[in-house]
Amino acid sequence: METNKDSIVDVRSVVEAISSDDNDAPLYQVESLCMHCRQNGTTRFLLTLIPHFRKILLSAFECPHCGERNNEVQFAGELQPRGCHYQLNFPPGDQKMLNRQVVKSDTATIKIPELDFEIPPEAQRGSLSTVEGILLRAADEIEALQEERKKVDPQSAESIDRFLPKLRACAKGESPFTIILDDPAGNSFIENPFAPSPDPSSTIKFYERTPEQQASLGYVVDPSLGGEHRDEALSEELNSTGDQTRREPHGLIGAAAGQRAIAQGNSAEFAESLFRYSAPEEVMTFPSTCGTCAAKCETRMFVTNIPYFREVIVMASSCDACGYRNSELKPGGRIPEKGKKITVLVKNINDLSRDVIKSDTASVEVPELDLVLTSGTLGGVVTTVEGLITKISENLERVHGFTFGDSLDDSKKSKWLDFRARLNKLLSVEDPWTLIIDDALANSFVAPATDDVKDDHQLSFEEYERSWEQNEELGLNDIDTSSADAAYESTDATRKEGTTV
Incomplete structure (x- = not known):
């Protein structure tokens, strides 16, 4: 690639644009080498902010000689405190499901369990696409080397020929499948068209990174x-x-x-x-x-x-x-035998100052807004009722990234604006509303407004038996304490015998 003075200025301008806080950053272009025909093409850079999601750097390359084109997305912001795990179930024949927008970072892995198929982070760079676009791109990249593969390993090439129609059938919505997007950096995202309501077809989980994942992201860890x-x-x-x-x-x-x-x-x-x-x-x-x-x-x-x-x-x-x-x-102490549901009726400003402990396993619900946050959405927080609602507002705007993007139609945009106004209205307590915290491990807490919790009629606690599915998700079904119980019973019996003697 031949470097000239103008291209150096352009690269410096791109670096300055990335480090600036100006959301109206202009489009920069740099002459760069085409890896297909070895001629010089043009790469365009644009630093943009996806509203309520992340600041990203979009780059698009185009070669006028051979027509080669590609694009890439890189994150110009920070790594998130926790990793994210998205799982979506796609029924056959629903093309709209495949049009969901997807932000895939450089560290994200995509899996389709039904096909035993995985796209590792190094196979696809960061991209801004749709579910259909990611699957079709993967199929095209696999098929591109089939001719060379048939000469070297005919058996593998034949297996891939049988696999590609299955992958393309999923990309066209002809077959049911499940897609899993896991990103330890927490910078990937899949659009929820039903936001702010939960998506019945998807689950989102946030998790603490392992030391190995921390090291892969560039952290120095022991x-x-x-x-x-x-x-x-x-x-x-x-x-x-x-x-x-x-x-x-x-x-x-x-x-x-x-x-x-x-x-x-x-x-x-x-x-x-x-x-x-x-x-x-x-x-x-x-x-x-x-x-x-x-x-x-x-x-x-x-x-x-x-x-x-x-x-x-x-x-x-x-x-x-x-x-x-x-x-x-x-x-502290042992795992409670029952789960607990806490219900708070917020009637006045003083109720917003109640102390709240929300654990990782607790879900949050506000029935007046039809708002439900599943367990793990906010992580464990120690805050107040007001602080919890503020965190919910910030988290919804971060998770549902394309809230006010250009691709959103006016009806959905007005729906989001109305919901955000209603959510903020909760903090003014113009009308009474209800906060429900449901914790299967009973590790959450809301402080009473009176000296004796029995005198607080706006606060109620309800204990319930956990279901088998809840115990399975928490890993309690696999806990076997019979050996420990027998050891304790044996120790107690020995102590009693010694006391008697």
Whole structure:
């Protein structure tokens, strides 16, 4: 490729456009080499923002000599905190389903289980297309090398000849199939035409990345600090008696402050009303490693009890080297035998200030808006009723990326505008509305507005038996505690015999 002064200026302009916050970035073009005919073609760059989704860089190449054309999408923003997993079921004969817009990042994998077919991240670069377009492109790329493949490996070429009609049948909607889009970077997206209502044909899940996925995205991580290994390391740290784990005063709150209040003549009832939650006497601090830059940092942990809820473990880490911060709230004790549904009737502004703990396994529903968020949509959050609604609004606009794009017709756009106005109207509490948090593991909580939860008539709790499907999704059906139960019973019997003697 022959480089000239103008092309250097264009490349510099593209870099400046990517780093700027101007949404009206112009179109830039660069002369580049065509990989098909080895002549010079033109690549055009456009930095654009998909409303309520991501800032992306679109590039399109065209060669006037051989007619070669291709396009690519790259993400100019940051990696998301969690990975995303989309699964859609396509019935036969529904062409509209195949017209769903798809944003596929460089790190995304696409699978069709029925065909035992997978498009790995390196096979297709980032693209902005539809479900039909992605499948047809995959079929064309596989078919392009068939002639050479027949000369080298006739048996594989024959198998591919039998496979391609099946793939094209799926792309045309002639056969039912399931498509799975998994992206550890969290930057991929499949359009939901029913938004903001749930899509009956699809499921969306967000998950924590494994150390291997973190490393593939360019993070410097220690695999021993991920998942179960991290919990084991934490347990070893807490059980150790060395100097690495130290204890420090929590501050002038919690149990210590309550004892002082009682010592000064205040009643226990006054102390309990003054300190809503019992904070710990001390915080345990132990060394750890930053999951982003691998520098040494500290993790602080304490156990506290939330009245009318349960004991919880609060963990917080901060890195002075890169500024990364992370906090987690984990339930203490055993897994509850029943799930819990929490219903809050929001009547006034004060109800918006209620404290809310929403776990990863909880779903959220607002019947007045026909709004349902499945478990895992928002992750685990500690906030207020107002903060939860604000997070829901922000999350819906992020997940349903093409909310106000050029491809959306006026009727759908007006529907979204009306829904967003109604969602924001909840925060003004012009009319009473209901918030329902359903948690199969009963790890969610909404604070009462009165000293005694029984006196709060706007807040209700309902326990229920989990279904087999819920236990299966949570992995509870595979838990076998019979050996542990037998060991505990044997230990108790031995202790009783020793006491009797």
